Amino acid sequence: MAEASKRRARSTSFRGREYSKASVWLGRLAVFVLLTGLWELLSGRAFNSFWLSKPSLIADRIVQMLGDGDLWYHMSATLQEAVVGLAIGMVGGTLLGIGLAFSGIFERWIYPFMMALYSLPRVSLAPLFIVWFGIGQSSKILMVVAMVIFVAFYNAFEGMRNIDKDLMDMMSTYKAKWTHKLRWVVLPSITVWILTSVRLNIGMALIGSVIAELVGSNRGLGYYITYSSNMLDTTGIFTGLVLIMLIAVALEQLVLLLERLLLRYR
Amino acid sequence: MANDNQAKLSIRDLKVEFRAKGRNTVALDGVHLDVKDGEFVSVVGPSGCGKSTLLKVVTGLLQPASGGAFIDGQPIDGVPDRVGMVFQNDALLPWKTVVQNVRLPLAIKGLPDKEQRREAERLLKLVGLEGFASFYPKQLSGGMRKRVALARTFAYDPDIYLMDEPFGPLDAQTRVKIGEEFLRMWESVGKSVLFITHDIEEAIALSDRVIVMSPRPGRIKAEFPIQLARPRPFYDIRFDPVFKELQKEIWAQMSDGASGGVH
Ligand SMILES: Nc1ncnc2c1ncn2[C@@H]1O[C@H](COP(=O)(O)OP(=O)(O)O)[C@@H](O)[C@H]1O
Ligand SMILES: [Mg+2]
Numbered sequence: 054m055a056e057a058s059k060r061r062a063r064s065t066s067f068r069g070r071e072y073s074k075a076s077v078w079l080g081r082l083a084v085f086v087l088l089t090g091l092w093e094l095l096s097g098r099a100f101n102s103f104w105l106s107k108p109s110l111i112a113d114r115i116v117q118m119l120g121d122g123d124l125w126y127h128m129s130a131t132l133q134e135a136v137v138g139l140a141i142g143m144v145g146g147t148l149l150g151i152g153l154a155f156s157g158i159f160e161r162w163i164y165p166f167m168m169a170l171y172s173l174p175r176v177s178l179a180p181l182f183i184v185w186f187g188i189g190q191s192s193k194i195l196m197v198v199a200m201v202i203f204v205a206f207y208n209a210f211e212g213m214r215n216i217d218k219d220l221m222d223m224m225s226t227y228k229a230k231w232t233h234k235l236r237w238v239v240l241p242s243i244t245v246w247i248l249t250s251v252r253l254n255i256g257m258a259l260i261g262s263v264i265a266e267l268v269g270s271n272r273g274l275g276y277y278i279t280y281s282s283n284m285l286d287t288t289g290i291f292t293g294l295v296l297i298m299l300i301a302v303a304l305e306q307l308v309l310l311l312e313r314l315l316l317r318y319r
Numbered sequence: 320m321a322n323d324n325q326a327k328l329s330i331r332d333l334k335v336e337f338r339a340k341g342r343n344t345v346a347l348d349g350v351h352l353d354v355k356d357g358e359f360v361s362v363v364g365p366s367g368c369g370k371s372t373l374l375k376v377v378t379g380l381l382q383p384a385s386g387g388a389f390i391d392g393q394p395i396d397g398v399p400d401r402v403g404m405v406f407q408n409d410a411l412l413p414w415k416t417v418v419q420n421v422r423l424p425l426a427i428k429g430l431p432d433k434e435q436r437r438e439a440e441r442l443l444k445l446v447g448l449e450g451f452a453s454f455y456p457k458q459l460s461g462g463m464r465k466r467v468a469l470a471r472t473f474a475y476d477p478d479i480y481l482m483d484e485p486f487g488p489l490d491a492q493t494r495v496k497i498g499e500e501f502l503r504m505w506e507s508v509g510k511s512v513l514f515i516t517h518d519i520e521e522a523i524a525l526s527d528r529v530i531v532m533s534p535r536p537g538r539i540k541a542e543f544p545i546q547l548a549r550p551r552p553f554y555d556i557r558f559d560p561v562f563k564e565l566q567k568e569i570w571a572q573m574s575d576g577a578s579g580g581v582h
Contacts, residue, residue, distance in 0.1 A: 220410055222380055223404070223410040226398060227423065238412065318455040
């Protein structure tokens, strides 16, 4: 009952009314069918299917890749790089944000440089990382870390600055130790911010790993895309893109699940 | 209710300044105040006169510019032991359930889990929230959240209660109801209270003494001992002629100076 009233109360936000699950998913399915259907129909009629391939060809390719093991071979490489890099970048950036928020004037010294680095087009670092670490997975992971660490840092830092001072004071009046404050106030306060940065960073992580693979590798979806491109195989390129999208959607759903678990109180 | 003449809390020549954007604001000046053991003292004054600031000094969260506060004669340095604060907003942890919020001071003290739970349940019953232990603060009304905050402070079991407009944002009905419950609970424990409010009636109904503060910089303007018998009926006491007379006098003190003297 309380659950229901909470939902109703939340639906007054600008997103408008709460819709039934069925109507949302049916609508999504309809949009998907419409778009892929149009693509399928127009390809080979309105334009040459050599340039844009078509959904049925992509589906065939996925099945074929599943059969010969190529699918998992490339997908697992990209997934691994993205997930490992995301984990390292998130932990590193978040700790940096928390640490810097506690560091007093040191923060004022460092902050402008962090922002300057952030404004750098970091994808252009990929060639450098490949020079440093070769075409194996470590150069890709480093690229992913470079892509995600700033958002992780920034969100943790902002989260720290947005901690309710009254809650910290309240903890102090109960003579709470530093560890109590961390566990009961600091970490729960910034959880929202961290989850937001994980979500933003899923896309970033995939960009990082795929870009680095495009620049130089012998495995992964980025590699598969360049390889297909060299063969003038547009179906291969699109298949690579579809698989990247699948990874992004799957990771996003995982984070949403985590969010529902951790933010039950909202 | 005061047991003896020994001051539990004393504030001497207190001056507090804030420096913000290069400007100095004197929030409190020359404040002199005693709360005896077991005494209930209320402070009324216009908003911005430094009432919250006064409490922050007593909790050790704020350093005075000069003068100071003493508990049992000891100067306050850092957060003192056995002082419990009820914040102006309820300061509940939104990510913890009602029972976890009430347990918080006990968890910090490091009591065994079972004892924490037992005590929290007892207190929730005391404030009339037995069925709500597993609710989150967001799911409660303002009045219920205040009760949780009260229960949490009771769990801490301090010697001095500092209460910053604890019933402030409540509607009149809820205010009376919670005030009544609080008075009943206080009369059973008899600890010292320094109670901040802007509601004169509430101050008289609860207190042994009402202190009127002037607008900024906050100074003590007048003091009224409240000689109404205890236990008091929190609401019906308002119709007592002594109450009416006090109300008139305190109101005259508060409006005098603020608007050039009304009578
Ligand atoms: N952190 C602060 N920095 C600067 N000025 C403050 C701060 N806290 C309070 N003040 C000022 O001190 C005065 C007293 O504030 P406060 O104690 O909150 O008043 P009250 O609780 O009586 O409404 C106000 O004028 C307020 O602007
Ligand atoms: Mg105040």
